Amino acid sequence: MWMESSVRSGASKFKQLRHFTAPALLALGLAACAGTPLRPVQKAAGAAQPLAHLVVATPDAEHDVMAQLLAGEMALGHADLKEASGHYQKAMALSNDPAVAERAAGLAIAVNDDAAAQRALDRWQALGAKPAGMAQARAELALNRGNAGEARRQLELLTDSGDKDAWRQFGRVLVGARDQAQAARLLEALATPQRLPGETQAWLAMSELGEKFGRHAYAVKIADAAVQRFRNAETYAWAAQMKFKDGDRAGARVLLQKALAKTPKDARLRLAYAGLLSQAGDYAGAAGLLEQGPQNADIYAMRAGLAAHEKNAKALAALYQELQKAAPAVRTANAYLLGQLAEMQHRDGEALAWYEQVGDDDIHAFDADLRSALLLHSQGRVAEAHQMLEQMQLSYLNQPAQLRQAWQADAELYLREQKYAKAEAAFSHALQVVPDDPGLLYDRGLTYAQAGQIDQAVQDFQRLLKIKPGDVDASNALGYTLADANRDLPEAKRLLSAARAAKPDDPAIADSWGWLQYRMGNLDQAAQTLRGAWLARKDADVGVHLGEVLWKLGRTQDAQRVFDEVRKLDPHSSSLQETLKRLHP
Incomplete structure (x- = not known):
């Protein structure tokens, strides 16, 4: 949106310098050649050559615009702004191109060299700088110097210039200021409803900038004024967000309704409104809103989430059928969600088939593989499950978060199989990825304890x-x-x-x-x-403990009743089998 291009950090505004193309450098260099001192090339001794009567002059490096520009670019490539600034200062002195002076000024401001910045600004102005660009640069320099009065004067010149990008440049200056409190004061003083242009995005950007600076009251004032002036979907949606932050959910809902009335097919607004409805407990209303109108991956996912939250098996089945009947491209884009929906309905075979269709470049690729491994294991295809996890451990070797999950899943599956040595080894591998992770240490400790390695x-x-x-x-x-x-x-x-x-x-x-x-x-x-x-929780291990204590108290019938209940809970309880062996040697 507008803010994304209008508000950037001070460091990012020099990204374009690192991508100076050779043609651009050539153009800048040629623009200055006429005023560059030249020295003649010495003629070689011996017989005269056909072109010997020509004198080819070349400048030395210190007086070569192209050489200075290239050196400046190399310095930028190494993130050495100070050295780059020095080279651009030299290039500026040799060039009549205002673009060179502009970049020299920007670099000098970035490295806080006020004297060099002033020289570059004067040179740029002499070469015909545009008023808006000059005002922006002088405002940046004034803010660097802490001169709020001069900064305000230049920002007024900038925003009054009529330049189509003036307010975007205004935002850039304030975001890049070292003193953010001073920048916030200038924002409130200059970006007023009386001065802002007739462009929705400028109003929203200034409101968003106020929120970034912690001036919430200002952000709300501009948002409300934007609603009164423009009354369009964008202003209603942003004002609704302000209302929501203030805890006024009812007010936010009213504004989102107005936004949707303007653009009923807007997926982003429908999702936002559905989110408000669900937070208010109106899950049916949220689901009904999302079912209507165009669908996308986010809407399908939220519909599934709402149905799952409500444990609405009928809605889950209906959504699954709807997606199955969708166009092939839609099914492919939602393969992971289809797999999840199949799992929720215990259609494990279908779930595996959907997960198989999730592409390697899909953001859910890892999760699809992980779910596949767990499903394979639950189907008794133990070797395939571990093989898949081993492949994932290789594939995600350079992605610590995913690698940790792959090792942890492997360990948990080995625990289910009571293969404690392999489970411990897998937990140890995960701890190599994230040393001292509390959850992994806890799980490995439990594994050691179950294995008797106290x-x-x-x-x-x-x-x-x-x-x-x-x-x-x-x-x-x-x-x-x-x-x-x-x-x-x-x-x-x-x-x-x-x-x-x-x-x-x-x-x-x-x-x-x-x-x-x-x-x-x-x-x-x-x-x-x-x-x-x-009595609080019918857990097999708790029951085994209670039964053993009752047995030791001589209450063998009571103990046997507890053991029978444990057997119903977990017919394969290893702790029950071990306890009964001790009690019935």
Whole structure:
């Protein structure tokens, strides 16, 4: 939009200098050749050549415009603005081209060389600078010097110049100012409803700039004034955004309705309005709005999200069918969403087929591959799942975020298979990508604990607590691991006491505390705590713990009933099988 081209950082305004083309340099060089001192080339000794009577003169480097321009470009290529500025100062002195003086001025301002900037500006003006460009540069220099009065005078000249880009240049000057508070004051003083031009984008840009500078009241004032003056979809939409930021959702909805009335097919406005409706809890209204009118990938995705949030299986199925019947190009563009919709309806085979169609250049390519690997594993195609993840680990070697996810997914699948050594290795690879990541340390610690490698588990949990002192989940994990291994019970008690104080109603922490009481020989207290945890959440491991404590109390029938419930929850519970072997040697 207008703001994207009008408001840029001070560094970015010299990007074009780094892309000076050879023809442009040649043009600048030729424009100055007439005034360049030349020296004759020495004639070679010996017989006279046919062209010996001609004298070819070439300038030395210090007096060669082309040489200075090329040197300046090379310096810009190395991001050395100071050296580039020096070369452009020399080129300016040799050239009669105002473009060279303009660039010399811009570079001098960028490196805060006020004296050089003043010389370049004077030279540029003498060579016929356009008033708007000159005012912009002099305003930049004045702001660099902290001279607000002169900056204001030049900015007034700029905005009164009638130049079609005047207000865009005005925004650039303010964004590039070192003193943003001063720039904000100038914005409010000069970009008023009385002075702004008859162009919607200029008003919106100034309002947006006010918001960037933290002058919200000014941004709202300009947005409201723009609505009153133009009454078009763009001004209604921007004013609605201001209302929303102020918490006035009702006001924002009214303005978005007006914007949509102006451009009912505008996908961006429909999405914004649907977002407001959904935040207000009107999911049906949001879905109905999006179903009407032209569709795009974002609208399809939001419709799916709304249906999933409402657990509306009928709407999900209808959207899936609608997309399946769409044109081939639409299906291809939405292949990832089609895969997700198929998964939601438990059509795993179809989901895999859709994910296969997601292109390598699609922003969802990684996610499609990851979902495919998980689906393959759930279908029992374990080797294929790990093979796909291994390929992803190679493909995304230079993309840390994706590489970490690929290793983590591999580890979690190995955990499901109870292949603890491979799971630990995969978690370790992920930790090489993001060292000391709390989530990975936690998961690897749990993996070590399940594998019976208690020392390694304790090390990971202790390391995690150094990174996140007092973390409740880490404290619970370490406390439980120590209690389960029947070692350092006082430390386990300290950790679990702190975890219970932080989350007194957490069933997982209650389970850990009850198991600690069992290890400490407090069977009645252990049974009471574990029964509470079991009633709060029917988790297989909690049930196994409660059953074992009841068994040790001699309440074997009660214990057997709990074990039967656990067997229904998880017929393949390894902890239940191990416990029963101990209790029935």
